[in-house]
Amino acid sequence: MFKWLLLFVGAGLLYLWIKGKKQAALDANNSPKPNKNKPERAVNPEAMVQCQCCKVHLPESEALTFDNRFYCSQEHLHTLDSNGWIGDAQWRISPNQDVRAENIDPDLLVIHYISLPPGEFRNQTSSHHIVDFFQNKLDPTAHPYFAEIADQKVSSHFLITRSGVLVQFVSTQNRAWHAGKSDFQGREKCNDFSIGVELEGDGDGPFEAAQYQTLANLIQKLSRTYPQLQFVGHSDIAPDRKTDPGIHFDWKKFQKETGISAEKMPFGVDPR
The missing domain is CATH 3.40.80.10 (Peptidoglycan recognition protein-like)
Incomplete structure (x- = not known):
């Protein structure tokens, strides 16, 4: 009786394994394929700006903006620059x-x-x-x-x-x-x-x-x-x-x- 029970359990496990393999193969066939003819979307680099005071270049998102000018730091914004202008x-x-x-x-x-x-x-x-x-x-x-x-x-x-x-x-x-x-x-x-x-x-x-x-x-x-x-x-x-x-x-x-x-x-x- 015990031998028959082991045989029944083994057959069930084999069935589940075969079914899982088939489902995995089916999912792989149905997954979207990349379109080799479609160009990849270009990633635009972030705009760079120049500090009005020290002239260093930095990403616009990191710059301080005042009166349509850019500054790299609070210190340079609130100072008299080398050209005689207050930031x-x-x-x-x-x-x-x-x-x-x-x-x-x-x-x-x-x-x-x-x-x-x-x-x-x-x-x-x-x-x-x-x-x-x-x-x-x-x-x-x-x-x-x-x-x-x-x-x-x-x-x-x-x-x-x-x-x-x-x-x-x-x-x-x-x-x-x-x-x-x-x-x-x-x-x-x-x-x-x-x-x-x-x-x-x-x-x-x-x-x-x-x-x-x-x-x-x-x-x-x-x-x-x-x-x-x-x-x-x-x-x-x-x-x-x-x-x-x-x-x-x-x-x-x-x-x-x-x-x-x-x-x-x-x-x-x-x-x-």
Whole structure:
């Protein structure tokens, strides 16, 4: 009886083995075959971009993007590059500039104010008029005041809007046309050796906290390259013509937030 049971079990196992082999063969015959005539899909390589600061190439997915430019690191984004441009500023190049005299590095920073149209900066939608003005694109029909100034050719290195946005028009290595007839400690033509910074506003009210913060950050970056910078207002170097940045510019707050020494502020920190 036991022999018959073993024979029955063996026959069952043999049947299952033969059935499994047949199913495997059937599955193999029914599996999709590669089409030798169909070209393989090409794998496109990832686009490479160049760091605006150090010029190293890297995959676009690994780059930091700002104002349609690429950077390889936060450090390079937030710095003054070797060509005199701040990475985290909006670049809006002005035609109103020229080269500095040979071997002249800026050692003076001049603070201005500007509002186009006058007094209308409070709606925080007029900053583009300043950009247009420095790029010689101001529409003289858009406002009566614009017709008076549309033909002027002026620029500044930087503009800080009411919301704290930093715009750069001219490389710090070049001369912007911001100071006009001016004199600093017996040195005339301050454009030759200065950097101009415009704050959006006028002399009738205070500037925004965001503007002081952006200004402090900017000066920190500039001071690494130009450690001899001194800091003045436009009225300090052109007292017969100009009043900016005005009595509402807080020089004490400016000094506190920047950490500038008193020696680099030759006109002091009192309102003026």
